[in-house]
Amino acid sequence: NAGVTQTPKFRVLKTGQSMTLLCAQDMNHEYMYWYRQDPGMGLRLIHYSVGEGTTAKGEVPDGYNVSRLKKQNFLLGLESAAPSQTSVYFCASTYARTGGNTEAFFGQGTRLTVV
Amino acid sequence: AQKITQTQPGMFVQEKEAVTLDCTYDTSDPSYGLFWYKQPSSGEMIFLIYQGSYDQQNATEGRYSLNFQKARKSANLVISASQLGDSAMYFCAMPLPGATNKLIFGTGTLLAVQP
DSSP states (O other), X not given: OOOEEEEOSEEEEOTTOOEEEEEEESSOOSEEEEEXXXXXXXXXXXXXXXXXXXXXXXXXXXXXXXXXXXXXXXXXXXXXXXXXXXXXXXXXXXXXXXXXXXXXXXXXXXXXXXO | OOEEEOOOSEEEEETXXXXXXXXXEEOOOSSOEEEEEEEOTTOOOEEEEEEETTOSSOOEETTEXXXXXXXXXXXXXXXXXXOGGGOEEEEEEEEOSSXXXXXXXXXXXXXEEEO
């Protein structure tokens, strides 16, 4: 089982460049999320989606855009990368059921460096 | 507002001993859950254990157990018989209110198991 797959795993960007991170899940999950992880700050939610064609802002959405054109894919875009966006990015997904053990399944992470 | 606090940035434990990782939370939601995730040096996020606020007994999963004290708003992770492979970052997390399963995370505790 692939679970949640992120591509790429590593990337170095120059300031001002753009890129798209791809997240794919094969568990038929309705909900998908993008988090970023920075030292000493845990994971923070960037954007999320509760279904195909829907997206919403999380805690730290500025500088990012997302799209959920297909249920299994959730794309995170950086239009003009900045050094402050150097981070490790995690995609996650869950079932639509709320309450109880709604375990989030995570991708392996993407380490992005903006120079 | 929801908040998760992990006050131990780092901890050491001797192999085969038990260790408790602290997590306190603040929420106004009458029904909530607490998750613990492990992040080894390889970077992936691994689900360990879940406890719901209305669960009558503390959750256990193999060597992991939750010391859930609702009145004190704490959900400490207890790892029994520590192994070298337990060396990792550990995060406590809680879903935000609303039917989205969005998680907020603590800042994590880095556990080092010594032989």
